[in-house]
Amino acid sequence: MSTPKLSSKIWNFFTINAEDESKANCDVCNKRLTRGGRNARSYGTSALINHLRSFHHSEYDEYTRSTESHKRKRDDEEDSKRKHSKQGNLDYFIEKMTPFGQNDPRKHAITKSIGEMIAVDMQPFCLVEDIGFTRLMKVLEPRYKLPSAMHFSRTIIPDMYLSVKAIIQERVDKALYVCFTSDAWTSDNNLHAFLSLTAHWIDSNWERQYAFLQLRLLEVSHTGEMLAAELLSIMEEWKVVGDRRGILVRDNGSNMVKAARVAKLSDLGCYIHTLQLVVGESLKTQKAVRDAIAIARGIVSHFRHSSKATAHLKRIQESLNSNRTDDVLDVTDQVHPAHRLIQDVPTRWNSTYYMLERLLEQKRAIGVYSQEADIKSLTANQWSLVDKVLNTLKPFEEQTKQASLASSHAGMIIPGVRLLERYLQRTKKSWR
Structure with a gap:
């Protein structure tokens, strides 16, 4: 039988009975005393202390002195721990409130992360001076002092650009051939013109890679000759010269077509832009279609410029859903979605497609609204025409989405065009 660990000072005067551990023998008079309880968990020392106090006064005084000494020592240790704990907390607080040093690694890591956030999320530099952001940073890291927006715009982001550019340059240098996609456009207010160039290549693992090389502000009129000079300048800056230059995919604008010719680049018209021109022109040549689209735009514009009308339409949508009877509805009339209408962009035919698609979805709600409000709606024939x-345009929309994927490639063009031709031949009769 193992001897239990005895921590009380009373055991300086008693010994556990060898035959029955529920008993203890007094070392002074050899009297056997019960330890109380029926098992080890309920054993106590009260009977032993009382025996010592009643029959052995000098031993009891010794026991009392040793107990008090032990208690004082324990209290002193606890006081020392509390003092060290308070000092530790104070030191920790001071450390947490002391600003980072100029060369502190943590400070530079935070600044770099903020710079990456600005670049990746395309945030304005002034974000770092916004009240909400500065408050957030004080909570997250009180020791960090936010640099100014100018510091990010003139130092952090430019340094980051050079670092990333070096990495991309190394990857481009390893490519055997590099193809390009490019676009030129003007801002909404026509005050600025831009030219972009993106590189595409196959790496050593036969995986497709791409990198947006540059966006240039065009200071002068973007003629074909000027665009050619800019494109060649960017390619030379990235050290893609001679036979390493592959095909340039560009839009069908006359200036971009001429730019490719002047620069002597193998080029290919953008498939999506070609579809845009084909579908866009076909929509314009059909007067009945033009009229229906014009009315559709008027309907959408009515709701886009009136919060009251939008709220009314939403109530109608909810009413149509609450009044429906599930057991008599057909599959096409099970739920009336409470979607907002979509405004198209005339220069993007697929946005017109999505506008008409949403209007057809909301045909019932718009019909109810037009009976209650002064708004020109589509006639029954025009709704049929929209359908x-x-x-007819669904396959074109699907082709546009497929060609917009990052995994799309020029090998899709000929099969895609053949599919569209066959589809149009089959559906030609329905338009007669």
Whole structure:
């Protein structure tokens, strides 16, 4: 039987009975005393202390002195721990409130992360001076002092650009051939013109890679000759010269076509832009379709410029859903979605497609609204025409989405065009 660990000072005067551990023998008079309880968990020392106090006064005084000494020592240790704990907390608080040093690694890591956030999320430099952001940083790291927006715009982001550019340059240098996609456009207010160039290549693992090389502000009129000079300048800056230059995919604008010719680049018209021109022109040549689209734009514009009208339409949508009877509805009339209408962008045919698609979805709600408000709606024939237009353009919309994927490639073009031709031949009769 193992001897239990005895921490009380009373055991300086008693010994556990060898035959029965529930008993203890007094070392002074050899009297056997019960330890109380029926098992080890309930054993106590009260009977032993009382025996010592009643029959052995000098031993009891010794026991009392040793107990008090032990208690004082324990209290002193606890006081020392509390003092060290308070000092530790104070030191920790002072450390947490002391600003980072100029060369502190943590400070530079935070600044770099903020710079990456600005670049990746395309945030304005002034973000670092916004009240909400500065408060957030004080909570997250009180020791960090935010640099100014100018510091990020003139130092952090430019340094980061050079670092990333070096990495991209190394990857481009390893490519055997590099192809390009480019676009030129003007801002909404026509005050600025831009030219972009993106590189595409196959790496050593036969995986497609791409990198947006540059966006240039065009200071002069973007003629074909000027665009050619800019494109060649960017390619030379990235050390893609001679036979390493592959095909340039560009839009069908006359200036971009001429730029490729002047620069003597192998080029290919953008498939999506070609579809845009084909579908856009076909929509314009059909007067009935033009009229239906014009009315559709008027309907959408009505709601876009009136919060009251939008709220009313939403109530109608909810009413149509609450009044429906599930057991008599057909599959196409099970739920009336409470979607907002979509405004198209005339220069993007697929946005017109999505506008008409959403209007057709909301046909019932718009019909109810037009009976209650002064708004020109589509006639029954025009609704039917919209349905036909959507059915006809659906394959074009699918082709546009497929060609917009990062995994798309030029090998899709010929099969895609052949599919569209066959589809149009099959559906030609429905338009007669």
